[in-house]
Each structure stands twice: as C-alpha cells, then as structure tokens.
Amino acid sequence: MVDVTPADAVPPAEVGEMELYHPHSWWTKYVFSQDAKVIAIQYSATATSIGLVALVLSWLMRLQLGFPGTFDFITPEAYYQFITMHGMIMVIYLLTALFLGGFGNYLIPLMVGARDMVFPYVNMLSYWIYLLAVLVLVSSFFAPGGPTGAGWTLYPPQAIMSGTPGGQDWGIILMLSSLILFIIGFTMGGLNYVVTVLQGRTRGMTMMRLPLTVWGIFTATVMALLAFPALFVACVMMLLDRTLGTSFFMPAISEMGEQLPHNGGSPILFQHLFWFFGHPEVYIVALPAFGIVSDLISTHARKNIFGYRMMVWAIVGIGALSFVVWAHHMYVSGMNPYFGFFFATTTLIIAVPTAIKVYNWVLTLWRGDIHLTIPMLFALAFIVTFVNGGLTGLFLGNVVVDVPLSDTMFVVAHFHMVMGVAPIIVVFGAIYHWYPKVTGRMLDETLGRFHFWVTFLGAYLIFFPMHYLGLMGVPRRYAELTDMTIMTESAHHLNSFISIMAFIVGFAQMVFLFNLIWSIRHGREAGGNPWRATTLEWQTPQTPPAHGNFGKDLPIVYRWAYDYSVPGAKEDFIPQNVPGAFAPSREPA
Amino acid sequence: MAIALVLVLIVVGSVLFHFLSPWWWTPIASNWDYIDNTIIITFWITGAVFAAVVLFMAYCVFRFRHREGNRAAYEPENKRLESWLTIVTAVGVTSLLVPGLFVWSRFVTVPSDATEIEVIGQQWQWSFRLPGKDGKLGTSDTRDVSADNPLGVIPGDPNGQDDVVVEAADLHLPVGKPVKVLLRSIDVLHDFYIPEFRAKMDMIPGSVTYFWFTPTRTGSFQVLCAELCGQGHPLMHGMVMVDTEQDYLAWLGQQQTFAQLSTPQKTGSADQTPDRTMPSGLKVAAQLETVGSR
C-alpha cells in the first residue's frame, strides 16, 4: 500500500550546476528581471490589474441586466463591448496568465528544486510580450469606435461587420493583434515551464514525487502549447479577412441590402478552430486549480492526498480527453448533427476522471485533522462550486439537453460556476497560502475571513439562481430584457437580486486588495514554513527566497510531497528533503 | 464550525429553491417533452450527487476538525474503494448518456411527412418562406438578394415562383403537423429559438441548417434570436402563431407568392404591407436609436 514513496534511490547528480545570471543593477533586478519569482510577481500584478477592469465591466453589465432601462449610457453597443472585454480578459488575460505566468513561474522552480526556469531570458521576454498584449487590448478602449463587441468567441462574420461594435473600426483588429501577441508571449513562458519540469528537477525528485500543483500546471501548459496554435491561426486568418478582404471565414453576404465582396468562406470553420482551443482552455485554467487545491487540502487537513497516482492519471487523462470534446460547444451551431453522438459520448466520459478527483479530495478530508484556515475554507468552497458547475456540465454535454439550454443564462451560470468562480476561489486560497512565502508575512485573518464568506456565499447566490432563468429560456448576451413574453415579473426581480449580490461580492474584492497591500508591511511575521508543509518551497533558507532559491546546495528529495501525519513520526509532517526511513512506525523517531 | 453548518444549508437551500421557487421552464408547446424528461432525469441524478458530496464534506469537516492532540490517519490509497467509485460513476454517467442519445436520434431524424418551411434571419428581423402548391421550395442564393428579392430566391427556378413569402411578419403554423424548419441567414449567424418549443438551431450564411418539431397547442409564441448577431441581437424578436387548420388556411390565403411580389406593378402595390418596402433591419435600427438616446 505504501509503495508510492520509496525513500531510498536518490540518483546521483548527472550534470554539474550552472551559474545563474546575477543581476547587477536595480533595473535588472526588479524590472527586466530574469528571476522567475520576480517575473511571477510581474505577471500576477499585471493580471490582477487587468482583472479589475473585467470586474468593473461585470458591474456595468449587471447594472443593465438588473435594472433595465435605468442607465442611459449602457447602450446595446456598450453592453456588447463590456461583455466581450469582460469575458476575454477573465479567461485569457487574468486566469491563464495568473495560473501559468504567475503561479507557474513562482512555484515550478521552487517546488521541483531548481534555481530558476531553464531559460530565464526567454522567460523575461514572455512577460514583456504579455504586457504588450495587455496594453494593446487596453488601447482598444480608447480607439475610434471602441473595443470589439463581438462576444469573447469572436464569431465571424459578425465580428468583422459593421453591425457589431468595433467590427469595421479598430476594435476587432486590436483584439486579434493582442491575442496573437499573447500567444507568442505565452509560448515562450510555456516552453520554459515544460522544460523546467522535465529537465530541471533536483536529485530525487521523480515525476511521481512532484506535488500535484506542479502536475496541474505542467499538464495545463502542455495543453496550452497544443491548443493556442489553433487560436493563433484563427486570429491570423480573421485579421486577413478583415484587413485584406480575404474570405477564410466569409461566405457571400448581403448586409443591409448591400452585397459584400466576400465569397466562399466558412464561418463554422472558425468555430471549430476557436473551440479546438477554447475547450482545452477551460481545463488550462482548471487543471492548475485542481493541482493547487489538492495541495491546499492535504496541507491543511494534515493528511496525504488520497490516491495520488490516480490523481496524476486523472489530470493527464482529462488533459488528453479535453482535445476530443470541443464540438460540444457547437451542438446547435449547425454542424452535422450526427457529430452530436460522438461529442456527447466523449464529453460524458470526461466526467469520470473529473469525478474521481472530487472523490479523492473529499476522501482526503476523511479522517484528517482539518485546520479550518483560510486556504482550507477556500478549498472547501472550491469543491462546492466546482461540483455544482461540473454537474450542470452534464446537462450541457448531453447533446439533446443542450438544445433548449444552449445560449441561455443557464450556460452563463454553468461556466461562471465551473471556470469563473471555482478557479478564482482557488486563486484566493492559493494567495492566502503562499503569500507568507512571497512576502514573509501573513495576510490579515479577520479581513481574510470576511473576504471568504462574502465571496463564497455571494458568488453562489449570484450564479445558482441564474440557472433557472436559463431554464425559463432567457437568452445570454441580451443587452435588453424588454418585451420578453417568457419572462415573468418575478424573473426581473431575481435579476435585480443577482445584480445586488454582484456588487457586494465586488466590494469584498476591494477588501481583499487592501489586505494584500496592507499586509506587506503590517502583516504578522510568517517565518519560513508557517503551515508546516512538506514541499520544497517551504524549505528555502531565506523567506522570501533569494535569487537562486536554495542557497549553496540544492535540496535532495527523499520522499513524496505528502508525508503528513506519518505514524510514529514526531511531527505531523516530514519535508520532502528530509532523509530517513519512510514508515517510522517501525522505528519511532 | 460555521462552515459545516453552511455546507448543510447550501444543500438544503438549493433543494428548496429548486422545488419552491417560481422560476421554471415555460409550458411546453411542442413534441419535445422527451427533452424535458431527460432534463428531469439529469436533475435527479446530479442533484443526488451534489447533495451526497457536499453533505459528506460537511460531515468530515465537523467530525475531523482539528482538536488538540488529533492526528490524521495515514492512507495513501485504497484500490478497492477507488475502483468502486469509478464503476459507480461510470454507471451514473451512462444512465444519463443513453436516454440522451436516444432522444437525440429522434431529434435528428426528421419524419417523412414533415412539411418543409424556411426561416431566414438577417440583421435584425425574421422572414419566412413556405412552399407553394408544388410543395417544393425554390433554391436560393445570397447573391440574388436585392430590394425586390429580399430572401434571395433564385428567380429562374420554377419551383420558387409559387413559394409563399412572409417578410418581416409573423409566421403561422397548423397545430399537430410536423414541420422541418430549414434555416438560412443572408448576413451573420443568428439562431431561431422558441423557448416553448424547446428547440433552437443556428443559422449560418452560406449553409442551410435545420431542425424539426410538431407544435402541440395553439397560441402565439415569441421567437428569440439566440446567437449574438450584432447590436440589434436582443431586439430581434419574432412571432409564431400556431393555428387550427382553418385559421391557418385563412391566413395562408392572404399571403403573397414570390412571383406576385417580384412583379409588384401587376398586383397593385397599394395592398402591400408597408413593412415590405422598408429596408431590412431598419425597424430594429430605429429602435436601437431610441434605446441609445433614452
């Protein structure tokens, strides 16, 4: 039963250590830094800033939906611009950048016992190109015609036509350019994460001793490297359609009585390319969250993660399967309806490894020693929202059930629960967990608990009732909910309620931001390993870790990442770099 | 400890909300009650799983919360338990998938006696075309769209001459007769969605998509566009009236054919609905104007 973690067999060092590039000036230390930890903070700060824009946009949309006709400045045009920028920022520029560029950069080298990423210079470029992508995106707010209002899916022909905000102005051009830049930047970082995990691990750190956080980020990165190219070509082709008048996605069109000079293109080809990227993208933000939450639960329940090997295979299996389910976003797109049989089957198969992960999380709680710290609370909240959102996925994945629900508020509720709220909640838990390592200080506990309760309960109250509006038939992406015969008076009241909850949840995020900034100076001193955790990032000689992470000698790994409450051991955790027998129950410490 | 209690309340609250809240689907008006039944099955299975997982968590949090001197158990894996859970999940998922695919095969198999009608979407209005006496719709091409031929029926196709054209007005259908809806767009993606019929399908410029249904009760039902199609999208409403056979025939008798419409001088343009001469989308565009300047 315990063959997971042989404690012997530490292979000899095969290659000598290489000297890192050491910064010589303030600029190369804090700005054009090649240190993955600094890059991580740059990524996180940029992602959080742009994420705030997306949050504000969500309030504006909720103002319109909750109190239709009250706010003159929210025209349909503006609403579609808000929705598009909100969706795209949240998915790509916030979550993808934060999980991979932020957490990936900070945690991968530390957790695998490396001094830095394998290609530090390329890693630095990755951030600066990401920043450029964000700036190009933001510039569209100020461009003539404003940002694109095509929806985050950017479906042509509408995306590049005059009936859509930004379609014949700058909006769509800037959006596509920004995405292209983002993908270039991501690829540079992504190659780094993959190679570092494969080649940069310290002695003794076998793949099957990696913390699940690393497995999650690693698998997500491999997926992103395979999925983003599809979006890349789609963006390039659409850019050509828009600027040079090619017809990759443009059939013959009569727009407002005028024949457009396009012919022969296929709008549905774009949808296939988009979702070939877009579905894996859902898991690109979910898998790091899965990994991180596994480690949070294990650490704060003082218990090994249940079924580690199964968890690894589930992550890899979900990653692989997620490349053959993309067309479940297209059941009613007009593609050949017989595709539905295939894609419904693959989609429901994915539910099995996903369910296994959930079981293993809750079974880790079973007979644990659960410390209800803030990271643990967020981990529990994640399970609730993720299970809820995952289960509604079984509605939408089951092709015929999707027919009435597709493109309604049910979908909006589902994906917010599963890929909006659930991963963001993990981000919060992770920040409360690793902030002490990054800054040396704890976040304030009282503010943290306030933030937790309002965010968790508020988000549930926003998105749980919303499913029922979709069941009623209220479509998504409706800037005007007037003259809808299916909507009862009470449905409008429900919308107002949801909006008010959204403002409250938004306010709680301001408290969180305040906590982040305030605690840098005023937080309680954390020490090197406040959670008494086993993984290598907590065993660094300095906190925050210095450039090079581990002082003179790299740690040597003797055990897996989950030796909590080992029977007979004195402490209830044994760090990965502590040598010695695995099961001290036979030889008490 | 609050969290254990809250977890229980979330389960209880969600279940109560499901059964007691006034928000639910609209009364059905088509043969697709199969879909409703599949949804109900899905609600039961997923609801049970949700309750089980969250209540189990609540129990664990309560029972195994940290107290002085507690120590967690050490159990890396448990092959038997893991295989059992995998099998049970696979069975659960299959019991959702099988009825789902069964109903889907009905959804994609159009009965041979279904009448073909055509729905045309454009920014931002709905038009319709019904086959004339020959029972056949004439072919169409977006490049033939013009002010006189707003739906792009190919003028040379004899099958198209007697087609009934309903531009930017309500569609009528006889109750109890299966219809196959052919969907076409002349500009961007749209989606023909009637909540009471439980069915929808995108329309794609350059292709013809379809679905079928049988209206099961008379009444008027709002058509909503369910695919983002530009700024007029939320105002792209239409109306389908399901009539008794006599009412339907009476309505049909008042409609004009393609041939009549394309030679307006002969039929007397004074009788025509004023809508017809309005450039497409202008109504919604005007409405947008008022929305914008509110």
Ligand code: HEM
């Ligand atoms: C409490 C926080 C949030 C609120 C109140 C909120 C609100 C909204 C609203 C009102 C819409 C438009 C719905 C419609 O009319 O169709 C929307 C769309 C969307 N949201 Fe959020 N959202 C939140 C957080 C997030 C997060 C964290 C994500 C990250 C995945 C996200 C991703 C999206 C996406 C992808 C869309 C679809 C955009 C489109 O239809 O093109 N949202 N959100």
Ligand SMILES: [Cu+2]
């Ligand atoms: Cu439309």
Ligand SMILES: [Cu+2]
């Ligand atoms: Cu539309």
